[in-house]
Amino acid sequence: MIQENLLLIVSLLFAVSMLSMLSEKLKISYPIFLVIMGLLIGIIPGIPHVSLHPDIVFLLFLPPILYAAAWNTSWRDFWAARRSISMLAFGLVFFTSTAVALIAHWLIPDFPLALGFLLGGIISPPDAVAATSVLQGIKVPKRVVTILEGESLINDASSLIVFRFALAAALTGQFTFAKATTDFFMVAGLGIAIGLGIANVLYFVHKFLPTTPSIDTSLTIISPYLMYIAAEHYHFSGVMAVVSGGLFLSFRSHEIFTYNSRIQAYSVWEALIFMLNGLVFILIGLQLPQIITGLEQYTIIELVFYALIISVVTVVVRIVWVFSGAYLSCRLSKKEKRMKWENEFLIAWSGMRGVVSLASALAVPLTLTNGLAFPHRDLLLFITFVVILFTLVFQGLSLTSIIKWLDIKEEEGDDKEQEIVIRLRLAEAALNHLQTNYPDELNSIDAYTRIKDRYERMVDIANRKLLKEEKEVATPHFLPKYRRMLLELVAIRRSELYKLRNEKHYSDELLRNKEYELDLEEARLNE
Template sequence: MFHDFPFYLGLIVIILLLIMVANKAKIAYPVLLVLGGLGISFIPGIPALHIDSELIFLIFLPPLLYEASWAISWKELWKWRRIITSFAFLVVFFTAISVAFVANYFIPGFSLALGFLLGGIVSPPDAVSAGAILKFVKVPKRFSSILEGESLLNDASSLIIFRFAMIAVATGQFVWHEAALSFVWMVIGGVAIGVAVGYIIMKLHRLLPTDANADIVLDVITPYAIYIAAEEVHSSGVLAVVSGGLLLSTHRLGYLSSSSRLRGINVWESLSFVLNGLVFMFIGLDLPEITAGLEDQGLWTATGYGLLVTLVLIVARFISAYMAVVVTLIMRNFITVADARHPGYKVPMLLGWAGMRGVVSLAAALSIPVQLDDGTQFPERNLILYITFIVILTTLLLQGLTLPLMIQKIKIPDPDFIMPEEELYNKIRRKLNYYALEQMRADYSKEMDEHPVLYQMACKWEDTGQLGDTTAIMADEAKEVYRDILERQRKWLTTKNREQNIDEEIVRKHLLYLDIEEEKLNLL
């Protein structure tokens, strides 16, 4: 391993360069990373890469899921909960069933159990790829919220299918009532453990005399602690991490200081950047190991099977996207839905095409054991690995490269559009500053007379609606007054966010600005 250390350092440099090229060309960087890894794998003398699935599940998956759960809006997740859970569970199950029957019919030696196993592996779309694409194109907020919410939950449902299919392949039987009970425990137990461990972590942050560095270290440990705790009791570690992450994200203002929040953002962005880069590069680098085991099937035949499964995935997702519209139009007569209007054909088309596969599928395929418990070879393991690779590569290249063009061509109307984002941001800023001015005059009029800097800040809020200049030297008493005003502004923002239909991204930008203001106070 130490002998290959320079190679891995060079790999990180290559990842950085490829991501720079992808950003410059406005291409989703997972596409270039997979192709880059694929190209490097053919260079003579390159160290053979063996990816341990446990490495991906334990080292990579928890922090990536945790970071994604912090980035998503709980308000948007709850608003679109029906369509998100439908895509994350029902669509994943429908996709797995479709793959199972097609594989059983067209691929020699594939039983239904093996088909379900393959379906569970390739059914979840990848969150990182979709997110990387949406950076370069303008889409309605609801579209990105649905994709982000789906990607948080679909990994859990696919891995549940994968576990049950593994049992069926290994034992040759499938007991439905036991599987149903196990499924309920994996879902409910995963959510409960995630919330419980998240609550304990939140209490530790509050009770321990931590500083920003200690808070960040504890925060990095958190997703691993949640994942391991859930997996130890055989519940869903993925759902546990997502649930714990959503809990902690929602209450971040209550247990983390402004310094911890500001520094934590930088740490998590850098960490997820490196982890995402490595896992997509690993997909391309692992090709020699995957193709080495294809002795029984020819390479072209196996590639054909992979393309067939890819076609099934695309068709199944399109059917699911349009069926979701039909169900919504029917159910709006009986229940209150998030939006009862007909979405037309454009949104389901783009949702159907946004089905790139990624690292979770590869990790699941690699976790298939070489041998069964009785010592016999696991049936069709090498073919499943290769089909998974073809699915990932094809969806990344085909859908990943064409989705931005489709979005630009189709031009989805945004039914939630109120005013331009910058105008909305400035409107909230003015209201926020007027609220601060009222609070300052009501509760700190004496301090305004005693500390000119507070009076100057109030005058600026009143005259221009801009934040006051806090770079001047302030007495400790004036700092405490301003800290209290900042905290009241945070509470005002969070209250408005709950009560009104405000874009949470804009609210978070204001909260970030308030954290920066408080951090500036600490440096004065």
């Protein structure tokens, strides 16, 4: 039994790697491609059915994925866009849940309003990975990416809380708005408190105890699980615990990690998140055989009609909320500058659903508290699956075309100037240190003089660029060829290193160390 499950998991991981390479070749975002391929693989006769247990998603996949997203989010940018993020992560979730509840109650016969809110809570949160993965490699304004990433960090918490209250109402038939509101703030607030408390303990461990790069990396992997499980144990929001703790430690990371810890942790996390994301999306596609069982009471026309109407409602509601919310924000706050309508539409169109929605639907119990079958459970699963496919595949595949059609471009002006200023400040600091601490060596040793000349050139080039005196044609004419030359030298040295390895006269450890140095140099040149 264990061997069969391990073989299945390893096979899926291998399939994720192979299909991701194919998606790269076809220039299709890998979450979309993996869902489609999982769907096609799932309907092949003889393929074993793969059941996605909701506890596995919430406990195994969700904490590290959210933690990685929080770690890569700038707290400063997040706080600057807090109004827009809050309106999407909280306001839009509640608005979508309400709209879906009313439409489903009106559209589907004998579908109670409590089940409508349950369905709304399930399909209201856009996926934490899908939008940013689809936008990866596409030049879009930084503020758009910040808002989408910030929304995806928090909306899982708000939607899961809505789901929890709606499920309780469906099971017991009782719902009190005042109590639900109080419980919402308590669940979210205490989840944040637990996340920050654990993050402070981990900060102390990383900073003051004698850790190694391997220990630091291991602790970063353990951290999101520790935060999530601790918060959920006390029935608070594990999502808010992971997000708040991740943001805190990310903001303090420069104080607690050495350069080799950062390099090792980055490599490990990049591979881990790639495999987790890939596994999640292929598992979504593989759920179809399980989902379509138990739907005999509905005709195929009814099923498709209900699912498509609700899918369209989720898309339209998001568009309406984004544009009206942007208008109201500017009216309420004169300091807030409204984005271009093209950028607002991009945010509105990037509401792809994913694994949290499917896991929530699968978490709906089979029976009510009185032992009767949970009403419309199979229909809830099917509608959720179609909403995920509709938003992920249809919106995701059309996103690149919409960006080109609306002529949305990355706003590089401020970033480019800031990059030059940063380069100037770093070079000036290094130059001042040399002149203050090594005056004799600078006058007598050629190696010191060459370093000083290098930093003086960097300062001079940066100043001329800031003063608009550096010709624009000079950079593209000189730097690309110079960088190619440096990369060629790395390749030549690497080739010679392979010859040394084949001669079998030199230590393997020394050869591996030199190879790692060349890897770091090549990575720096390719940035």
